[in-house]
Amino acid sequence: MTAPDVWSPAQYERFxxxxxxxxxxxxxxxxxxxxxxxxxxxxxxxxxxxxxxxxLGARETVGIDRSPNMLAGSDRFAGRGLTFRTGDLADLPAAxxxxxxxxxxxIHWVPDHPALLARLAAALAPGGQLAVQVPANFAxxxxxxxxxxxxxxxxxxxLGGWTHDATTVLSPPEYALLLARLGFVxxxxxxxxxxHRLAARDDVxxxxxxxxxxxxxxxxxxxxxxxxxxxxxxxxxxxxxDARPYLFTFARILFWGRRDGDAAVS
Numbered sequence: 001m002t003a004p005d006v007w008s009p010a011q012y013e014r015f016x017x018x019x020x021x022x023x024x025x026x027x028x029x030x031x032x033x034x035x036x037x038x039x040x041x042x043x044x045x046x047x048x049x050x051x052x053x054x055x056l057g058a059r060e061t062v063g064i065d066r067s068p069n070m071l072a073g074s075d076r077f078a079g080r081g082l083t084f085r086t087g088d089l090a091d092l093p094a095a096x097x098x099x100x101x102x103x104x105x106x107i108h109w110v111p112d113h114p115a116l117l118a119r120l121a122a123a124l125a126p127g128g129q130l131a132v133q134v135p136a137n138f139a140x141x142x143x144x145x146x147x148x149x150x151x152x153x154x155x156x157x158x159l160g161g162w163t164h165d166a167t168t169v170l171s172p173p174e175y176a177l178l179l180a181r182l183g184f185v186x187x188x189x190x191x192x193x194x195x196h197r198l199a200a201r202d203d204v205x206x207x208x209x210x211x212x213x214x215x216x217x218x219x220x221x222x223x224x225x226x227x228x229x230x231x232x233x234x235x236x237x238x239x240x241x242d243a244r245p246y247l248f249t250f251a252r253i254l255f256w257g258r259r260d261g262d263a264a265v266s
Contacts, residue, residue, distance in 0.1 A: 009044070012211065015198075022252050023048050023133070026102075026131050029256035030102070031129060033099060036060075036099040038061040038098065038099065039100070041064055043065045043071075045071070046073070049061060049074075061081060061082045063085075064084075068086055071084055071086060090110050090119075093123070101130050105211075107132060108169050131254075133252055133253070134252065137252070141240060149231050150162070152231070154224070154227075164215060182259075185258060186257065188255065189255040194249070195248070197246075198248050199245060205233050205237075
């Protein structure tokens with residue numbers, strides 16, 4: 001049975017400014033070219049895809065997201081060469097070849113990154129670019145506690161033993177080697193820690209409700225997820241500093257590569 005779409009644009013956008021910072025840093029790695037064809041995998045609400053399209057002056061940009069909820073208001077950002085569609089990030093069509101495959105905080109939901117990046121690289125035109133940002137904060141209590149609660153009764157049985165797989169994301173050196181093996185002649189791979197000043201430690205729960213906890217909500221009945229969330233809060237908050245503001249450190253991996261081709265710039 002297909003899990004319900006429980007992604008909430010309102011919940012995700014509660015920390016709009018904080019979530020935008022990695023997007024801006026990733027976009028700064030991209031080398032603009034005239035008339036680019038761009039695809040944005042995991043485009044969310046479409047607001048940042050609009051910024052991507054406009055900043056690059058792209059001829060065509062397609063935003064793809066698997067959540068109809070997140071795409072529900074994307075029409076207001078569409079137009080002038082920008083379109084949106086619902087789709088699986090792992091099934092990117094290879095034609096037409098793309099000048100840029102861009103993905104900000106999305107492909108960590110897709111398993112087997114070596115195979116996935118090989119497919120994305122194959123979809124690029126000569127001289128095409130790949131720009132990706134993935135979270136790497138899996139050792140933070142906000143992530144580890146979720147897995148611990150998922151292994152407790154009654155949640156373990158309700159989830160069928162499922163927990164979020166933190167092993168999908170590779171290390172920065174692994175991404176660097178993978179890009180080289182896939183034929184990217186130029187690359188940059190960066191581990192960056194963002195310091196977010198949240199009003200209080202309770203906001204970390206609201207942060208993860210917009211992302212990490214969403215798959216748990218999709219797999220649990222509403223009443224069971226409410227109990228899961230209460231238990232998560234009960235276990236998480238004592239593990240965090242009771243400070244105002246709460247300094248939330250969030251590690252992310254940003255990587256960019258450019259394939260060989262006549263259009264390449266040294």
